Amino acid sequence: MVIRRLRQAARRMCAVATVESVLMNIGEIARRAGVSRSTVSYALSGKRPVTGETRRRIQAVIDEIGYRPNAAARALKEGRTRTLGLVIPPANQRLTDMQLGFVASVVEAAARADLDVLLSPSGGDHDRSFERVVTGRRVDGVILMEIRLEDERVVRLRESGLPFVTIGHTANPYGTCWVDVDYPTLIARCVHHLADLGHRSLALVNRSAELLAIGYGPAHRALAGFTEAVAQRGLTGVELTCADDAAAGESCFEQLRDQHPDVTAVVTINEAALPGLQRGLERAGLVVPRDMSLAGVAARHWAEDFRPQLTAADIPTVEMGASAVDLLLERIAAPEAPARHLLLAPPVSLRASTGPAPR
């Protein structure tokens, strides 16, 4: 008892020595307002009525010393953290613009709902950061992006019981909540558009061979959509992989020129390669769309930065991020409800990069 009093005395001295705001818990508010801690809590939450006069006194004290409830204590008691986890690709690979768009819109949507976002830079493997987020009760739910057809993170999350939503979807689309772009349909629309313009020989500039190898969803689905649409229209199709940068785009184009000179139209989902394709076209003295047509799936600003502006389905990153947050909030509120999906197929915006096939 003596010891405890000594410790309390020491703490009081410490409190005096440092900034006033160091000691501001609900008990201190209660003491200064002359009420009990529970009354302060009820005045703040409104879960039980509190007389106007009392509430005003409490509010005055709170405003005076700038009190905000301790997030950890609240999370402990309530069993929820008001925080969402967002798993992003590890930092060694630069985020693509699309990924960045998702991050920004998820963060924005979460902020609108007064939720914070905890970042976990995690690749496919078990990762300390990912494990912390999944298993440490640090977040109420998780948003996962860069989904592979077979994704062990999805398996891990499912067995953990933590609510989660993915941006992109695995080979088995059932039982999990996700938002995705309908790559096969969009690529098919591009192929049909080009076929309608008379093109007979098309190339697909896909994402990198590595991504394809690890089973990255968009790369596989774009490929599938391309081959099917090409077959359906009786065209010849060339499939190329290309790393996510301008230099790769340029060499990819050169390879195309060398090995498949008969190709008159290119379909791509690789935004980052666009500047390189542009350079390659210029160096080869080709004019778009007179000598070569281009179409694809890309973030709007990539399409608009291309010259001439690119015929493309603009990926609605903002809408997708916001929807992912909405779905996740639903799932957190009702974990047992059936999983919902959202498969978006934004229209292909006809811009200036596609035209009749050259003869």
Added chain:
Amino acid sequence: MVIRRLRQAARRMCAVATVESVLMNIGEIARRAGVSRSTVSYALSGKRPVTGETRRRIQAVIDEIGYRPNAAARALKEGRTRTLGLVIPPANQRLTDMQLGFVASVVEAAARADLDVLLSPSGGDHDRSFERVVTGRRVDGVILMEIRLEDERVVRLRESGLPFVTIGHTANPYGTCWVDVDYPTLIARCVHHLADLGHRSLALVNRSAELLAIGYGPAHRALAGFTEAVAQRGLTGVELTCADDAAAGESCFEQLRDQHPDVTAVVTINEAALPGLQRGLERAGLVVPRDMSLAGVAARHWAEDFRPQLTAADIPTVEMGASAVDLLLERIAAPEAPARHLLLAPPVSLRASTGPAPR
């Protein structure tokens, strides 16, 4: 008493009904291992010796049911959250590549130290998200970026007593920890390099007029460094502002050609405008560096994507982000220690975009 026992019974039923992993707190571990809660805690932290046999038994139980300590409870007791806050620009403006580089490297460096990162998308004004982070004890420290010469967020953080580090620095550099690039020096080096090559009339393509108006540090410091160096060498200098995108870069270049045709060299800190400058140069039929020299400050991949590759000081975003985390950890460990700074002046890499002035 009866009521409490009823409630406990209800909880037990609930625990049986749901996934096993739902009930896994330190007490459960202790029960299964046949020891007390404190022993489990000591076995995990190693802060007091625990017999090998006991430790093994505890570890076995932990491995079996996959226990991880509850982050909120730990944060509450320890008074620290093992989380860093990162304040990023609000989502309505797209992050620049430099900003993205900072975010990625901060997250990466934090992950290496087993810390999580909480994102707060906050502009200059008081913002719910920012306030939550600063005042809710949700983080042990904060990293702030996009610093203005007078920045109220810095003021707010300083008076809150929360440790923080800024990437970029305010007009008064003392008393806070920061990491920054020495824009005046780098710009001056570019100017001197161009002056040595015989250029007499230079232009600075700065960031946007809006950023300059709100007192954005890099824009002001680049401007100051430019005017001083130009004056020192007796050159004529033109100052232009330019929004952060290719279209703006293109129109900025056109404005330059129209109004200042005597300019033979451009210095820029605006990476995002580079593709636009490139387009403008091509459309005007100018060859770099024969007709016009370019130099500046940019992330490496922007410089290398330029054709010809850009003479530029490459911003070490990875190093800066990592240093910011290091400084912040130091500051958290010793809040009263004198503030440290890091002002980086990476060398100007001579690439192919600068050459002798045309005659």
Added chain:
DNA sequence: TGCTTTCTGCGAATCGATTCGACGACTCGG
């Protein structure tokens, strides 16, 4: 054998907020 010292492990207090039962002070109808 008896006493001190070192090991181990336990019980209880603690962090800060929420929430539930209870209780005193009212009002109101009969």
Added chain:
DNA sequence: CCGAGTCGTCGAATCGATTCGCAGAAAGCA
């Protein structure tokens, strides 16, 4: 004027982990 029902507030338990003081047991020494 009295019992029933409301209203406002309080005290105490609780969330899950850490940590401090303390108590047996084992070991060392005389």
